[in-house]
Amino acid sequence: MPARPETLADVSAPNCSGQTALVTGSTNGIGRAAALALGRLGADVIVHGRDAEAGESVVDALEATGADARFVQADFADPDAVRHLAAATREWTGGLDLLINNAGGLFREGRLVGPGVEQTFHVNHLAPYLLTAELLDHLRDGARVVTTASEAHRGASFDLSRIQDAEGLSGMGAYSLSKLANVLFAAELARRLDAAGRAVVSHSVHPGFVPGSKFGRFLPGLLASLFQWIGVVPGTSSVADGAAEILTVALSDEAGADSGRYYSGQQPVSPAPDARDPDAARRLWRRSADLLGIDEPLPAADDARRRPS
Numbered sequence: 001m002p003a004r005p006e007t008l009a010d011v012s013a014p015n016c017s018g019q020t021a022l023v024t025g026s027t028n029g030i031g032r033a034a035a036l037a038l039g040r041l042g043a044d045v046i047v048h049g050r051d052a053e054a055g056e057s058v059v060d061a062l063e064a065t066g067a068d069a070r071f072v073q074a075d076f077a078d079p080d081a082v083r084h085l086a087a088a089t090r091e092w093t094g095g096l097d098l099l100i101n102n103a104g105g106l107f108r109e110g111r112l113v114g115p116g117v118e119q120t121f122h123v124n125h126l127a128p129y130l131l132t133a134e135l136l137d138h139l140r141d142g143a144r145v146v147t148t149a150s151e152a153h154r155g156a157s158f159d160l161s162r163i164q165d166a167e168g169l170s171g172m173g174a175y176s177l178s179k180l181a182n183v184l185f186a187a188e189l190a191r192r193l194d195a196a197g198r199a200v201v202s203h204s205v206h207p208g209f210v211p212g213s214k215f216g217r218f219l220p221g222l223l224a225s226l227f228q229w230i231g232v233v234p235g236t237s238s239v240a241d242g243a244a245e246i247l248t249v250a251l252s253d254e255a256g257a258d259s260g261r262y263y264s265g266q267q268p269v270s271p272a273p274d275a276r277d278p279d280a281a282r283r284l285w286r287r288s289a290d291l292l293g294i295d296e297p298l299p300a301a302d303d304a305r306r307r308p309s
């Protein structure tokens with residue numbers, strides 16, 4: 001039997017019973033494997049994605065392990081669907097211990113969605129930003145927010161000028177920018193949570209190059225076949241390896257002792273220079289709130305420090 005993610009992450013010991021996890025993008029791929037592992041470790045899990053049949057089969061598999069599980073369908077191209085997921089999570093749980101922002105893909109259409117934002121940026125960054133904002137006061141003390149980013153973030157520079165005008169923006173260019181946003185978001189969230197005195201940890205993680213997931217469906221025909229074929233080449237990661245990367249950040253003592261890091265290979269590593277720029281992170285945070293028409297979810301770290309106690 002292939003190794004399980006919790007074994008690969010060396011976190012099989014933690015008992016997650018009594019804990020609740022929301023894993024976005026858990027109908028397929030890496031998120032599905034992470035959700036099933038969390039269920040085996042004792043957590044109750046909210047499963048999310050667009051594919052209802054796949055979602056219900058993950059719920060069945062979780063319930064077979066004794067976990068309480070529910071599926072919520074929500075297309076992250078639609079901000080109202082994100083709000084629906086947050087509302088359902090509030091309704092069904094007394095609080096969250098793990099928010100795994102994992103749903104994502106590479107959408108080549110270059111179409112504008114929601115508040116007129118390029119689809120990949122919306123699904124991969126703006127939706128988890130909004131979901132996290134909606135659930136901030138639902139996160140329990142000691143909770144962790146894990147955002148699935150990618151090494152692809154290194155291919156982007158921090159330039160938001162095209163996110164509302166996708167003309168000429170390549171699918172890969174949009175994807176890389178959205179993944180840079182993931183790393184900046186996780187670090188800024190950590191700073192703001194800390195400044196607000198919240199005992200909640202936030203990290204981003206690269207799950208590895210995982211051709212065995214369904215990610216290849218987002219690529220053009222020939223590349224999609226190549227992506228599947230690459231799965232047989234040594235050096236790429238399995239879906240279980242990818243889930244293990246997430247579990248390391250979600251459950252290991254090391255990741256719980258720190259916040260705002262970018263993980264790859266089950267350890268914190270330095271992201272690209274643009275992803276380490278706190279000014280860019282703060283601008284991204286503000287622009288995201290503006291795009292969604294909401295107040296900034298938490299005060300900026302400096303603003304929080306200036307407030308009278």
Ligand SMILES: NC(=O)c1ccc[n+]([C@@H]2O[C@H](COP(=O)([O-])OP(=O)(O)OC[C@H]3O[C@@H](n4cnc5c(N)ncnc54)[C@H](OP(=O)(O)O)[C@@H]3O)[C@@H](O)[C@H]2O)c1
Nearest residue numbers: 025027028029030049050051076103104150210213214215
């Ligand atoms: N595979 C890799 O090599 C790799 C490398 C680096 C980072 N990543 C990241 O890892 C994460 C998981 O990807 P994966 O490889 O596991 O791919 P996957 O098998 O295609 O799974 C993607 C998950 O995200 C969900 N999703 C996609 N678009 C969505 C939308 N518009 N609204 C709601 N949910 C949506 C999918 O739900 P439905 O199927 O129900 O639509 C699915 O559950 C992504 O954030 C990806 O960017 C992957």
